[in-house]
Amino acid sequence: MQQANWQAELRKTKIGPATLLEDIGLARNAPALANQAAISFPLRVTEGFKNRITNGDEHDPLLRQILPLAEEDRDHPDFSFDPLAEYAKQPVPGLLHKYHGRALLVVTGACAIHCRYCFRRHFPYAESNPASQQWQTALDYLARDQTVTEIILSGGDPLTVSDERLSGLVQSLADIPHIKRLRIHSRIPVVLPERIVDTLLDWLTGTRLRPVMVVHANHANELDNSVAMAMEKLKRAHVPLLNQSVLLRGVNDSVTALAMLSERLFDYGILPYYLHMLDPVKGAAHFAVDETQARSIMQGLRELLPGYLVPKLVREIPDTPSKILL
Numbered sequence: 453m454q455q456a457n458w459q460a461e462l463r464k465t466k467i468g469p470a471t472l473l474e475d476i477g478l479a480r481n482a483p484a485l486a487n488q489a490a491i492s493f494p495l496r497v498t499e500g501f502k503n504r505i506t507n508g509d510e511h512d513p514l515l516r517q518i519l520p521l522a523e524e525d526r527d528h529p530d531f532s533f534d535p536l537a538e539y540a541k542q543p544v545p546g547l548l549h550k551y552h553g554r555a556l557l558v559v560t561g562a563c564a565i566h567c568r569y570c571f572r573r574h575f576p577y578a579e580s581n582p583a584s585q586q587w588q589t590a591l592d593y594l595a596r597d598q599t600v601t602e603i604i605l606s607g608g609d610p611l612t613v614s615d616e617r618l619s620g621l622v623q624s625l626a627d628i629p630h631i632k633r634l635r636i637h638s639r640i641p642v643v644l645p646e647r648i649v650d651t652l653l654d655w656l657t658g659t660r661l662r663p664v665m666v667v668h669a670n671h672a673n674e675l676d677n678s679v680a681m682a683m684e685k686l687k688r689a690h691v692p693l694l695n696q697s698v699l700l701r702g703v704n705d706s707v708t709a710l711a712m713l714s715e716r717l718f719d720y721g722i723l724p725y726y727l728h729m730l731d732p733v734k735g736a737a738h739f740a741v742d743e744t745q746a747r748s749i750m751q752g753l754r755e756l757l758p759g760y761l762v763p764k765l766v767r768e769i770p771d772t773p774s775k776i777l778l
């Protein structure tokens with residue numbers, strides 16, 4: 453029953469830009485929209501996230517994250533299809549193993565919302581997306597490599613997959629003796645909090661693997677009461693909660709916006725983890741914040757917040773053994 457609800461919500465997430473603009477009272481003075489970029493990576497948003505957009509505000513920080521603007525169609529020499537050179541980093545399809553001890557499984561290409569700045573917006577999911585029968589290849593690889601102690605379920609958004617399939621996957625992972633931790637990277641607890649149902653908590657906390665959930669919010673307005681309730685369930689199940697954000701021009705590129713985000717996250721039992729510099733993915737150049745400004749924002753945050761509410765500013769550079777701390 454619960455499952456049917458969130459799956460029905462997921463099926464309704466692909467809406468046209470015109471419908472969205474109508475719904476939020478911007479039909480008449482709409483910003484210029486993308487053509488090409490909106491075809492290859494269409495607008496997708498949940499009802500809940502849409503309801504958190506301020507009506508009539510063309511500069512709303514949530515709207516900017518999902519609306520395909522005309523800027524996306526413009527080419528930029530430094531912005532490419534695969535900025536992190538990830539396609540070549542897969543020992544088996546759908547498994548990224550870049551860092552010591554941790555391997556990331558691209559469980560699915562599907563997401564509940566499409567974030568316009570997403571560095572995997574051009575990822576070739578059709579080839580790299582291991583359907584459940586192919587998960588076996590990844591599991592075999594993980595079983596052979598005893599240095600891997602943590603598995604990250606990512607995507608796309610891993611929580612778009614049914615609990616039945618995720619439960620089977622997690623049991624197979626728990627059968628590999630050297631794996632200790634199960635990390636979930638998901639935007640769904642924020643954008644589709646109804647997804648946090650008992651059957652999810654069952655597989656997340658039902659094996660010997662230590663769970664950790666890394667959610668993804670970029671602005672305090674993304675966190676409303678429905679999100680608080682989902683977080684409460686995860687906390688009661690003793691799942692540590694962390695947040696990662698991307699530093700985005702016009703969304704959260706100020707000390708005030710990021711301080712409010714950190715404060716709200718803590719209210720909801722979540723600690724800030726990473727603040728990522730934008731990956732230079734084609735179509736996202738209009739979100740770029742330069743490093744000088746990023747460092748000055750970080751200094752402002754350190755002066756305003758307790759240390760544990762200041763996220764780590766990081767950049768990803770291909771072929772380095774970790775993310776780079778700025």
Ligand SMILES: *Cc1c(COP(=O)(O)O)cnc(C)c1O
Binds near residue numbers: 556
């Ligand atoms: C970011 C990332 C991780 C996790 O890195 P942490 O620093 O442990 O959060 C693991 N694998 C890949 C491919 C990543 O991009």
Ligand code: SF4
Binds near residue numbers: 562564572608609639
């Ligand atoms: S993978 Fe994450 S950041 Fe990218 S579109 Fe999906 S939810 Fe957004």
